[in-house]
Amino acid sequence: MKITDIQTFRVAIPLHTPFKTALRTVTVAETIVTKVTCDNGVVGWGEAPPTHVITGDSLDSIEFAINGIFKPLLMDESLANREEVFEKIHGSMVGNSSAKAAMDMALYDCIAQRADMPLYQFIGGYQDTIETDYTVSVNSPEEMARDARKYVDNGFSVLKIKVGKDLIETDIKRIEAIRKEIGSEVVIRLDANQGWKPKEAVQAIRKMEERGLNIELIEQPVKAHDFDGLKYVTDNTETAIMADESVFSSYDAKRILEMGAADLINIKLMKAGGIHQAVKIAKLADSYGVECMVGSMIETKIGITAAAHFAASQPNVTRFDFDAPLMLAGDIADGGITYKGRVIELGSQAGLGIRGMDESFLIEK
Known part of the structure; x- marks a missing residue:
């Protein structure tokens, strides 16, 4: 099972009530959704919300990491070698933990589907x-x-x-x-x-x-x-x-x-x-x-x-x-x-x- 496409989508969903912490107030959930497609038709999904005050990530930085770094790195990679794939993601950039998480969960989704098992x-x-x-x-x-x-x-x-x-x-x-x-x-x-x-x-x-x-x-x-x-x-x-x-x-x-x-x-x-x-x-x-x-x-x-x-x-x-x-x-x-x-x-x-x-x-x- 090889990766044939990686796509990102910007999403915004209002909160029904503002979410307030000591660090920030949120009224709209903005996030990047990631879609990974494999050569056997399996599709995996991931997500990365920008949380500037905690991870330092933004919508732009997440999109760049996925499309500019991870996509060229992972296209045509076999998920049979999953340890190698995950280490590539982790070692390809310093920080950018949210973008890494979005890719990681989409790939785990694909791998678990290939195994015909719920991910948990x-x-x-x-x-x-x-x-x-x-x-x-x-x-x-x-x-x-x-x-x-x-x-x-x-x-x-x-x-x-x-x-x-x-x-x-x-x-x-x-x-x-x-x-x-x-x-x-x-x-x-x-x-x-x-x-x-x-x-x-x-x-x-x-x-x-x-x-x-x-x-x-x-x-x-x-x-x-x-x-x-x-x-x-x-x-x-x-x-x-x-x-x-x-x-x-x-x-x-x-x-x-x-x-x-x-x-x-x-x-x-x-x-x-x-x-x-x-x-x-x-x-x-x-x-x-x-x-x-x-x-x-x-x-x-x-x-x-x-x-x-x-x-x-x-x-x-x-x-x-x-x-x-x-x-x-x-x-x-x-x-x-x-x-x-x-x-x-x-x-x-x-x-x-x-x-x-x-x-x-x-x-x-």
Whole structure:
């Protein structure tokens, strides 16, 4: 099975509600969809959203990487030599992890279809159903409490709360308002998106612990590069600390794990550069007895389907953050994962199970 064509498409889908974090506000999901065609007629799909404040990628840079670098490199390559193909992609450019992820997931889609297996089975097959959390954007305490109530009423039992944008006391008021509204049974995770300094983070987390706010974990409390600061927070709080933006590669993960700088790791295909590298991070974390979450950027169901298949394939991936398609005003993918409330079913179709896309969301360059 050889690659005969690689195409890219610009896509824009409005969000039904603005998505706000300490780093950015998103109202429209812009992304690059990748389509790979093979000589036996198999078609694979991938996706790469530009997340400038995290990966540094843009729509233009993603398109250039795929069309200007990967396409000439991979045309007529046999996917029977998949390890060689993935190493070519990974070694052909420094950075550009989102573009690498789009190519990687499209090729994995093709390979799993050739094997006549759903992708999650092809790369591990641990489970075929997972449950996602739902994210509460950072707003006023009152608005966040109302949003949390709405999501719980819609059947979500785990909420991911965005914090880190304002004063620590404001963040604590947010969590107190949410807890008052939804009670103590719903699982709450916090994501500071690098918004705190190490000592501030310890102060904030200890106050939350003292007030009995029952936080499951805190995600990326400090700047991505501050591994020592991350370790300081982990060592000086009882609440579990998760590394997210600090971990792009297996080398980052190795350093975090060796230092004991975090209790958990959040793997995202857009940071890792795709499934091939993400599996390495998951296996490495597993060797240290560390559990992982798999999350995403603001992606359509194409990218989330690939991430969900990877997540379901690995036994030490125990948390899932795949609510992005539920935030969109439209669905681009024909096929892929199926949402039944918070439950995601991967299905039994070979590969990613994506048959095509809704071209009404395509935009001109």
